[in-house]
Amino acid sequence: MAQTKTETTNHKTNINYKGSESLSFWEKLKNVLKRNIGLTAIINAALLLEITSGLAHYAQQDFGRDTMESLVDQEMETIFYRIHDHLSKVEVTINNMSWVVSDDIAKADSMFAITRSIVENNPAILGSAVAFIPNYYPEKGYWFEPYAARRATPFGTETVETVQLGSESHDYTKSEFFTVPLATNSGHWSEPYMDPDGAKAMVTTYGVPVHDRSGKTVAVVNADISLEWLNQVIAEEKTYASTKRYLVTGSHQLLSGEDGPELQTLLEMLKAEPDRDCYHRVKNKQGAEQHIFFHAVGGKTDWVLITVLDDGDVFDKIRRIRRMLFLVRILGLIILGYIVYRTSRSMEKLQEVNAAKERLDADLRVAYKIQQSILPKHHLKQEEVDICGSLVPAREVGGDLYDYFIRDGKLFFCIGDVSGKGVPSTMLMSSTCTLFRTFAAHEDNPASIMQSVNAAICLKNATQMFVTVFIGVLDLQTGHLCYCNAGHEAPVILNPALATLPVQPHIPIGLFNNMQYGLQETDLPADSTIFLFTDGLTEAMDEEKQLFGIERVKTVLQRCAEQQQSPEEMISAVSKKVHHFVKEAEQSDDLTLVAIHYKPNAENK
Numbered sequence: 001m002a003q004t005k006t007e008t009t010n011h012k013t014n015i016n017y018k019g020s021e022s023l024s025f026w027e028k029l030k031n032v033l034k035r036n037i038g039l040t041a042i043i044n045a046a047l048l049l050e051i052t053s054g055l056a057h058y059a060q061q062d063f064g065r066d067t068m069e070s071l072v073d074q075e076m077e078t079i080f081y082r083i084h085d086h087l088s089k090v091e092v093t094i095n096n097m098s099w100v101v102s103d104d105i106a107k108a109d110s111m112f113a114i115t116r117s118i119v120e121n122n123p124a125i126l127g128s129a130v131a132f133i134p135n136y137y138p139e140k141g142y143w144f145e146p147y148a149a150r151r152a153t154p155f156g157t158e159t160v161e162t163v164q165l166g167s168e169s170h171d172y173t174k175s176e177f178f179t180v181p182l183a184t185n186s187g188h189w190s191e192p193y194m195d196p197d198g199a200k201a202m203v204t205t206y207g208v209p210v211h212d213r214s215g216k217t218v219a220v221v222n223a224d225i226s227l228e229w230l231n232q233v234i235a236e237e238k239t240y241a242s243t244k245r246y247l248v249t250g251s252h253q254l255l256s257g258e259d260g261p262e263l264q265t266l267l268e269m270l271k272a273e274p275d276r277d278c279y280h281r282v283k284n285k286q287g288a289e290q291h292i293f294f295h296a297v298g299g300k301t302d303w304v305l306i307t308v309l310d311d312g313d314v315f316d317k318i319r320r321i322r323r324m325l326f327l328v329r330i331l332g333l334i335i336l337g338y339i340v341y342r343t344s345r346s347m348e349k350l351q352e353v354n355a356a357k358e359r360l361d362a363d364l365r366v367a368y369k370i371q372q373s374i375l376p377k378h379h380l381k382q383e384e385v386d387i388c389g390s391l392v393p394a395r396e397v398g399g400d401l402y403d404y405f406i407r408d409g410k411l412f413f414c415i416g417d418v419s420g421k422g423v424p425s426t427m428l429m430s431s432t433c434t435l436f437r438t439f440a441a442h443e444d445n446p447a448s449i450m451q452s453v454n455a456a457i458c459l460k461n462a463t464q465m466f467v468t469v470f471i472g473v474l475d476l477q478t479g480h481l482c483y484c485n486a487g488h489e490a491p492v493i494l495n496p497a498l499a500t501l502p503v504q505p506h507i508p509i510g511l512f513n514n515m516q517y518g519l520q521e522t523d524l525p526a527d528s529t530i531f532l533f534t535d536g537l538t539e540a541m542d543e544e545k546q547l548f549g550i551e552r553v554k555t556v557l558q559r560c561a562e563q564q565q566s567p568e569e570m571i572s573a574v575s576k577k578v579h580h581f582v583k584e585a586e587q588s589d590d591l592t593l594v595a596i597h598y599k600p601n602a603e604n605k
Contacts, residue, residue, distance in 0.1 A: 081459060086233075090124055090125060091187060101210045105212050108144065116162050119160050124229075127195075127199040129148075131178050132145070132218060134173060145170075149199055175190075181222075187208045189205070201226050201227075206222060207220045207222035234257060245306065290309065384476040386599065388595050390571050394421070400429070400592040413471075424465065444473055445519060466509065470489075471485075485503035491530050495525050501522070502520070527597075527598070529595055536591040537592075541585055552577070560574075571593045
């Protein structure tokens with residue numbers, strides 16, 4: 001009987017064992033998680049953190065790629081501007097000299113003086129020639145090519161040498177700089193070539209046809225420029241250490257950069273790519289990823305700028321941060337597990353972590369907005385000057401701008417209004433502020449700054465938007481004010497009487513890259529205030545569509561001047577007045593105000 005009971009017990013045990021054995025892995029895991037809520041919380045937290053990390057990683061990569069492309073575009077815009085500026089000077093000179101040659105066509109020997117004058121008066125030009133069609137001057141022979149070139153002397157100076165270069169051994173009639181302008185009847189930049197007879201250097205030549213009084217093409221006037229300056233331009237403005245650049249012609253001849261297998265690979269890619277403005281992400285022969293940008297230089301050239309970046313140079317820092325964050329997350333999970341164990345597997349801690357994470361996300365969003373802000377601080381107060389600025393956008397993002405900074409005892413300031421609304425105007429506003437800072441960092445002339453900013457914006461202004469801008473430079477020691485206005489509202493001067501600063505009616509920037517902007521000057525008396533604003537002030541409308549107008553602005557400013565209010569108080573008073581005027585009407589345009597109080601020491605004045 002005892003034996004029977006034992007067998008029965010063993011049988012039941014075996015049955016239970018086999019029942020447990022029959023459970024699948026997922027069923028067992030489910031049972032464990034049900035019995036251990038703390039472990040479940042840890043696993044859920046781990047999954048959540050990993051997903052968040054993955055999303056953040058891809059977001060960082062996208063942001064890094066966007067930043068890289070933006071930086072490369074800015075670098076290329078700077079390079080293009082310098083190339084265009086250099087080439088355009090040569091083009092304008094030779095285009096004008098074609099008329100001079102045409103007027104003196106009857107005087108063969110005067111051509112030597114013309115080519116000498118071109119070289120002497122244009123440092124960018126290495127050599128210049130007037131190449132005539134064969135036998136144009138029978139007394140000069142079949143080839144007649146008066147040529148002037150810049151030569152170095154043993155004493156470290158330069159001289160200009162003139163010579164009749166055309167001959168049977170130097171048959172220019174077969175050269176590209178001669179044949180193409182004649183065939184196309186227009187200006188042409190040649191492929192790079194070594195000129196052993198004339199310039200005695202590696203050059204590219206710009207040639208323009210010359211016509212006699214009957215309209216017949218009789219010669220080509222040209223200018224040689226050295227390719228050495230291109231190497232200097234291409235080597236500058238490198239944000240990333242791995243940046244490599246190559247400048248090639250439309251027929252894939254190397255203008256600047258190092259020749260080698262990598263260049264040949266890039267040229268094969270360029271030949272197979274119909275679009276001269278494109279981006280590729282490829283792997284080199286070592287298996288490393290590279291970012292390749294093709295951009296057409298434009299102008300009268302068919303040149304293409306190639307930029308190559310190593311992927312590691314761009315994204316290695318992001319990947320290192322991700323690995324560090326992964327280790328931090330592991331440590332956090334261990335600590336979280338200890339806390340869960342010590343608090344009887346409570347979910348309270350997990351909820352606190354989630355709440356802290358939400359607050360952190362909110363703080364990060366605010367920090368991101370602050371980081372993106374490119375405007376100067378609201379209030380700047382120094383011994384000689386007190387500045388206050390205010391920008392209230394009509395939408396989430398605006399197109400108004402203002403900026404100011406002090407360099408070398410001078411206050412540089414600007415205010416502007418981008419045409420249009422929304423994100424495109426904000427992007428152009430950002431570019432304008434950045435370009436103002438860039439050019440004003442080494443230039444004191446507001447007109448030159450305006451011209452440089454205009455040229456840079458026109459270079460990549462596909463949207464055809466424009467910006468009204470006022471730029472001023474105030475000498476804080478003397479009170480001398482230099483300024484330039486491009487279609488913006490004229491500032492008001494308070495001292496204490498009101499006066500509108502006279503401005504020239506220049507066209508806003510961003511429309512024509514060849515615009516010339518004039519400089520204006522005046523002396524600002526001590527204890528004066530310059531009040532700048534955008535048309536969001538004068539064109540603010542109430543519910544009955546009436547404009548606030550310039551007269552109301554002057555009335556408020558006159559009261560501020562009588563009360564000797566500070567710039568901050570002045571902007572507050574104007575803002576309150578315009579808000580009281582519009583009442584409940586929707587703000588239709590950005591409202592930007594800047595007040596500059598000039599208060600030099602008496603001994604400085």
